[in-house]
Amino acid sequence: MTAAGFDGVERRGLMFVLSSPSGAGKTTLSRLLIERMPGLKMSVSATTRPMRPGEVDGRDYFFVDKPRFEAMVAQGELLEWATVFDNRYGTPRAPVEAALSAGQDVLFDIDWQGTQQLREKARADVVSVFILPPSAADLEKRLHTRAQDSDEVIRGRMSRATHELSHWAEYDYIVVNHDVDDAFAEVQSILKAERLKRERRTGLTEFVRKLQRQLEK
Ligand SMILES: Nc1ncnc2c1ncn2[C@@H]1O[C@H](COP(=O)(O)OP(=O)(O)OP(=O)(O)O)[C@@H](O)[C@H]1O
Numbered sequence: 001m002t003a004a005g006f007d008g009v010e011r012r013g014l015m016f017v018l019s020s021p022s023g024a025g026k027t028t029l030s031r032l033l034i035e036r037m038p039g040l041k042m043s044v045s046a047t048t049r050p051m052r053p054g055e056v057d058g059r060d061y062f063f064v065d066k067p068r069f070e071a072m073v074a075q076g077e078l079l080e081w082a083t084v085f086d087n088r089y090g091t092p093r094a095p096v097e098a099a100l101s102a103g104q105d106v107l108f109d110i111d112w113q114g115t116q117q118l119r120e121k122a123r124a125d126v127v128s129v130f131i132l133p134p135s136a137a138d139l140e141k142r143l144h145t146r147a148q149d150s151d152e153v154i155r156g157r158m159s160r161a162t163h164e165l166s167h168w169a170e171y172d173y174i175v176v177n178h179d180v181d182d183a184f185a186e187v188q189s190i191l192k193a194e195r196l197k198r199e200r201r202t203g204l205t206e207f208v209r210k211l212q213r214q215l216e217k
């Protein structure tokens, strides 16, 4: 699981997790990160929820039925899974392992239950960010503006937001998404800094030894 860093120092790939109450902006920020941060691959989850208008199977999610989801769990195909809003969601294991082995970092848009499971499996490699909306009114407005869920579904998501929020303190970083560009800049800074952490830069000892040899000549 080592990646050549952009400065030529080998490092372990990291799992970059975004969580938030529904509608706070994870998907928006994830798309920007994937567009603008080389070396980062999106983890595409499997879900039993119905496809929204504009969503594409295999790009936004792998849309599966309940028996298929349960088979994936039984066969160990999922790295983590959870029930959210009465639907099942899970992270396919193989693409994440392949990306990390190929030297990429992996981005996850998952809830607090999935984040806890990833931490249990690979604490040192998980970097977690909780996205907060500026206010409850903004959150509700965003869910309506997205115009992809019925009023009933939106009510359900708003009433679950308090529960989601209660997990904020489990996260490494907290970003308030007032403005998309500002929130993106903050999330991008976190990723850039985490990529430079000494603990995951497995090639540093060799790199410094080489420098020392050069200096001794
Ligand atoms: N800073 C912002 N200001 C205004 N609107 C925003 C902002 N960030 C995101 N939005 C809008 O809010 C809506 C919800 O955003 P998004 O789909 O990214 O949320 P999400 O956290 O991924 O939700 P879910 O958990 O339901 O998938 C979208 O219409 C998006 O364009």
Ligand SMILES: Nc1nc2c(ncn2[C@@H]2O[C@H](COP(=O)(O)O)[C@@H](O)[C@H]2O)c(=O)[nH]1
Pocket: 019, 020, 021, 022, 026, 045, 046, 049, 080, 081, 082, 084, 089, 090, 091, 109, 110, 111, 112, 113, 114, 115
């Ligand atoms: N534990 C997991 N949570 C996931 C996964 N994929 C998405 N999610 C979370 O579900 C809710 C709802 O998503 P939506 O697309 O239906 O709005 C949101 O909090 C996602 O972060 C997953 O694989 N595992």
